[in-house]
Amino acid sequence: MRIVVDDNVPAAEACFGELGRLVRLPGREIGLDALCNADALVVRSITRLDETLIDEAMAAGARLRFVGTCTIGTDHVDQEALARHGIGFASAPGCNAAAVVDYVLSSLLTLAEYQGWRLTDRRVGIVGVGNVGGRLLARLSAMGIECLACDPPRVDRAGSTGIEGMGVESTKGFTDLDTLIDQCDVLCLHTPLVSDGPHPTHHLLDAQRIAQLVPGTVLLNAGRGDCVDGLALRSRLAGPGDISAVLDVWETEPGIDGALRDLVNLGTPHIAGYSLDGKLRGTHQVYAAMSRHLGLPVRHSLESLLAEPPVAGLTLDGGLEPEDALRLCLRTVYDVRRDHVALYRESRRQGMTSGFDSCRAQYPLRREFGTLRVELRAGANELAPMLEGAGFRVARG
Ligand SMILES: NC(=O)c1ccc[n+]([C@@H]2O[C@H](COP(=O)([O-])OP(=O)(O)OC[C@H]3O[C@@H](n4cnc5c(N)ncnc54)[C@H](O)[C@@H]3O)[C@@H](O)[C@H]2O)c1
Numbered sequence: 001m002r003i004v005v006d007d008n009v010p011a012a013e014a015c016f017g018e019l020g021r022l023v024r025l026p027g028r029e030i031g032l033d034a035l036c037n038a039d040a041l042v043v044r045s046i047t048r049l050d051e052t053l054i055d056e057a058m059a060a061g062a063r064l065r066f067v068g069t070c071t072i073g074t075d076h077v078d079q080e081a082l083a084r085h086g087i088g089f090a091s092a093p094g095c096n097a098a099a100v101v102d103y104v105l106s107s108l109l110t111l112a113e114y115q116g117w118r119l120t121d122r123r124v125g126i127v128g129v130g131n132v133g134g135r136l137l138a139r140l141s142a143m144g145i146e147c148l149a150c151d152p153p154r155v156d157r158a159g160s161t162g163i164e165g166m167g168v169e170s171t172k173g174f175t176d177l178d179t180l181i182d183q184c185d186v187l188c189l190h191t192p193l194v195s196d197g198p199h200p201t202h203h204l205l206d207a208q209r210i211a212q213l214v215p216g217t218v219l220l221n222a223g224r225g226d227c228v229d230g231l232a233l234r235s236r237l238a239g240p241g242d243i244s245a246v247l248d249v250w251e252t253e254p255g256i257d258g259a260l261r262d263l264v265n266l267g268t269p270h271i272a273g274y275s276l277d278g279k280l281r282g283t284h285q286v287y288a289a290m291s292r293h294l295g296l297p298v299r300h301s302l303e304s305l306l307a308e309p310p311v312a313g314l315t316l317d318g319g320l321e322p323e324d325a326l327r328l329c330l331r332t333v334y335d336v337r338r339d340h341v342a343l344y345r346e347s348r349r350q351g352m353t354s355g356f357d358s359c360r361a362q363y364p365l366r367r368e369f370g371t372l373r374v375e376l377r378a379g380a381n382e383l384a385p386m387l388e389g390a391g392f393r394v395a396r397g
């Protein structure tokens with residue numbers, strides 16, 4: 001069995017090695033030739049598997065039996081075409097959701113510091129309340145931050161406008177996007193890219209909605225680049241310049257708009273979910289699904305793949321403002337400024353496309369907030385709710 005695996009999938013040898021012979025390829029080079037010579041494919045979001053490519057490969061006699069994407073997003077794979085050819089498919093729902101929430105908190109706390117405001121004084125609107133948005137809602141609410149949420153497909157599915165079952169009380173309930181735009185200081189987009197149906201997300205934030213953003217709003221997109229009209233955002237930032245923007249995802253990745261990159265407050269190369277924990281969860285979820293598809297046992301546990309974090313603990317004494325303490329803890333684990341600087345440096349040095357991709361290919365080790373144990377001395381116990389809410393493991397003094 002020949003398994004073609006994206007270069008950027010960690011621990012593939014440990015997981016898939018016993019299922020077949022591995023061939024590593026850069027994700028953007030997995031095309032017709034690879035499909036025609038593989039029994040299974042393990043990809044990430046940069047490999048486009050559309051209907052034409054799948055049909056062409058199968059018409060050319062491909063023996064492909066299984067495709068797995070070690071990512072949450074699935075808009076790069078035509079699942080109907082795979083099913084039509086009897087090819088098994090699995091993605092990795094939720095695998096890197098915790099890392100995306102870490103990214104959002106790191107970004108917002110950084111902007112708050114630079115611009116002189118406190119996150120606890122802001123109302124946050126969350127668009128798309130699934131694995132990522134739901135975790136963000138839970139963490140922000142536990143930190144005492146007021147949130148509004150918008151997720152029309154979820155409301156359709158639940159048949160109500162409430163927030164039942166989300167375990168969150170400080171949130172008033174689900175509402176529509178225009179209310180979020182009108183009433184929130186921060187707008188976080190965590191929607192998949194959906195082109196059709198009753199709730200499409202392509203240019204969900206179009207020119208009209210971008211014009212409606214209240215001055216002072218922070219717009220953060222860590223869903224898919226096409227959910228925001230990049231040209232309209234560029235005009236708003238270049239013109240009045242009265243809003244802030246954090247972009248992890250961009251239209252036309254990896255060849256992103258350099259003018260927009262220069263205008264956003266924080267710009268990163270689609271790495272919000274790039275914790276080692278998140279990537280290994282993705283690998284393991286696909287490995288487990290492929291094993292089941294082949295009728296084989298799942299021999300390796302996720303825990304066996306994860307090493308100890310480089311910094312496991314931190315001790316805090318009293319006297320720190322809660323948001324300063326939070327910044328200190330989160331920067332011990334992950335500091336978004338590193339990725340922002342890397343994108344600017346590498347895209348200037350190598351050009352936009354290569355710079356964007358090289359930051360992702362050579363991504364440094366990053367762990368999740370949940371790997372850090374924060375020990376509080378007696379006088380610092382008041383910090384516990386904020387730090388626990390943000391996702392750290394806290395031991396009170
Ligand atoms: N930047 C990154 O590194 C990164 C990492 C992980 C995921 N993502 C992206 O984030 C997306 C969301 O991830 P998730 O794990 O939460 O997915 P999910 O499927 O668990 O949740 C997505 C939610 O968005 C909602 N939604 C769909 N259309 C909507 C609309 N028009 N308006 C409002 N809400 C809508 C869905 O009902 C669902 O509840 C993924 O599809 C992926 O594209 C990006």
Ligand SMILES: O=C(O)[C@H](O)[C@H](O)COP(=O)(O)O
Nearest residue numbers: 044045046071072073096273
């Ligand atoms: O959908 C996802 O899981 C993320 O967007 C993913 O982390 C992006 O990383 P890539 O697949 O591009 O390596």
